[in-house]
Amino acid sequence: MSTLAQGKAELERASTAQKVADMLRERVLDGELAPGLRLSEEAIGGALGVSRNTLREAFRLLTRDRLLVHEHSRGVFVRSPTGDDVRDLYAARRVIECGALAKWPDVDDVRRNAVRMPIEEATAHGTRKDWAKVGAANIRFHRGIVGLAGSHRLSEESDRLFAELMLAFRVVSDPERLHMSYLPLNREIVELLNSGDVGGAIGKLRAYFDLAEADLVEQLAQAQAGLAPQQS
Amino acid sequence: MSTLAQGKAELERASTAQKVADMLRERVLDGELAPGLRLSEEAIGGALGVSRNTLREAFRLLTRDRLLVHEHSRGVFVRSPTGDDVRDLYAARRVIECGALAKWPDVDDVRRNAVRMPIEEATAHGTRKDWAKVGAANIRFHRGIVGLAGSHRLSEESDRLFAELMLAFRVVSDPERLHMSYLPLNREIVELLNSGDVGGAIGKLRAYFDLAEADLVEQLAQAQAGLAPQQS
DNA sequence: ATCGTCAAATCGTTCAACAATCCTACGATC
DNA sequence: GATCGTAGGATTGTTGAACGATTTGACGAT
Structure with a gap:
């Protein structure tokens, strides 16, 4: 059955625009295409060997995911999140993830493990100082939290929020430091959940958001000041 | 200042694809283009006098909003929500709106009035038996609730959820009955908020979601059975 | 130094064409 | 009679070129 579903997913994948969008998405999240x-x-279409119309469809797909911004008659740009953007993102995450976490008592173990396991993996990678993988596992942790809600649409929107946030990380100095410093806090959240204290876990998650938001906003402000110190 | 912002918004509005998408969105939500x-x-592009490429861009925009679904090499269709879709939509709304409502103590009066006023308007229209306007005010009520979170992105996603839900209403027999029957429940929520009982309001909102979801799913199942009674 | 004016570059949109895919109907085979 | 394979037509996917509209940047005038 799993091989069938796998084959189906492979067949359904098509559309040049989709493939181009996937490729560009990687480049943007890697930081190769800077905010x-x-x-x-013309340049990108020529480099990738696709027509302008097809490329524009790919741009639309990435604009939907907020990785690109479209300005009329000026073109598309890699989004460079501002402090306001980050505040907006965390306001959304607070509501979504705290609300999803409240469903912990109602869900089965497969959903719960989607929250627990990424933290185990993150600590394992942390001892090896592989900060990139720690960051990836951290994303999976929060993705697992959203998954508790059981809404496919909510999970997809959260993925967009995460992607946009990773874009903000690209602007600051060393992205890994953030993931690293919040790992113990995430561990505590899981432990509180395992001990049955859902309310405490939600409180700690909210505290994590407060800290992470303030930290990121400040670093973003520094980066902005460094890039444009001659303002006004 | 307000006239400036208004003018800017007017200038920024452009793009044939955007206008076509807006027109089609109305037709879909009106029910003129049935699920x-x-x-x-070819047909729509010819009727509207736009090229296929531009029309396809408009289709992408509406696909992003989940009003249309795109099937590879088969075309785009007006979405016809299933029972699973409705369950998914309500799971998302439960998390978002209950989480946003929890922020009631933290927000100012302009945001609170965005929740209170639509209920006043809905009851006013209810006495005149103008059920369509009651439904519209009901949407504004829930939109106001999401607005409490203070996240633009969350509000936009919620708008997409609402639009998709209105699409589900188009499939059932009389959409107005639903809005009408839940109006008193919404009044109670506002009264609980005004009395300071936020927890009680959240509980009642959750109860509203349970009822509305079950009702809509059942009506959807009936509509499905009516359309395809020869199955298996 | 500020303000027009102009030319180059790029985007927005359209059109026409062809390849790829899907749907339907018609027979062929068992 | 039912299932399967096979053409045929219709629609989508993608391309390339073209032209008007808008932005950009530089140049020169006041």
């Missing part, structure tokens, strides 16, 4: 960069239709 | 209907590129 603020303008994506010329 | 399940296939939208031929």
Whole structure:
């Protein structure tokens, strides 16, 4: 059955625009295409060997995911999140993830393990100082939390929020430091959940959001000041 | 200042694809383009006098909002929500709106009035038996609740959820009955909020979701059975 | 130094064409 | 009679070129 579903997913994947969008998404999240960069239709279309119309469809897909911003008659740019953007993102995450976490008592173990396991993996990678993998596991942890709600749509929207947030990380100095410093806090959340104290876990998650938001906003402000110190 | 912002918004509005998408969105939400209907590129493009490429961009925009579904090499169709879709929608709304409502003590009066006023308007329209306007005010009520969270992204996602839900209403027999029957429940929520009992309001909101979801799922099942009684 | 004016570059949109895919109906085979 | 394979037509996927509209940047005038 699993091989069948796998084959189906493979068959359904198609559309040049989709493939181009996937490729560009990786480049953006890798940081190869830096925030603020303008994506010329002609240049990118020529480099990838696709027509302008198809490329524009790919741009639309990435604009939907908020990785690109579209300015009329000026082109598309890699989004460079501002402090306001980060505040907005965390306001959304607070509501979604705290609300999802409240469903912990109602869900089965497969959903619960989707929250527990990423933390185990993160600590394992942490001892090896593989900060990139720690960050990836951290994302899976929060993805697992959203999954508790049991809504496919909510999970997809959260993925967009996460992707946008990773874009904000690209602007600051060392992204890994953030993931590293909040790992013990995440461990505590899982332990509180295992001990049955859901309310305490939610409180600690909210505290994590407060800290992470303030930290990221400050680093973003520093980066902005460093790039444009001649303002006004 | 307000006139400036208004002018800017007017200037920024452009893009044929955007206008086409707006027109189609109305038609879909009006029910003129019924759920399940296939939208031929040639037919619609010819009728609206836009090229296929531009029309396809409009289709992408509406697909992002989940009003249309795209099937590879088969075309785009007006979405016809299933029971699973409705369950997913309500799972998302439960998390978002209950979480947003918890922020009631922290927000100012302008945000609170965005929750209170629609209920006043709904009851006013209810005495005149103008059920369509009652439904619209009901949407504004829930939109106001989401607005308490203070996240633009969350509000936009909720708008998409609402639009999709209105699509589900189009499938059932009389959409107005639903809005009408839940109006007193919404009044109680506002009264609980005004009395300071936020927890009670959240509980009642959750109860509203349970009732509305069950009702809609059942009506959807009946509509499905009525349309395809020869199955298996 | 500020303000027009102009040219180059790029985007927005359209059109026409062809390949790829899907749907339907018609027979062929068992 | 039912299932399967096979053409045929219709629609989508993608491309390439074209032209008007908008932005950008530089140049020169006041």
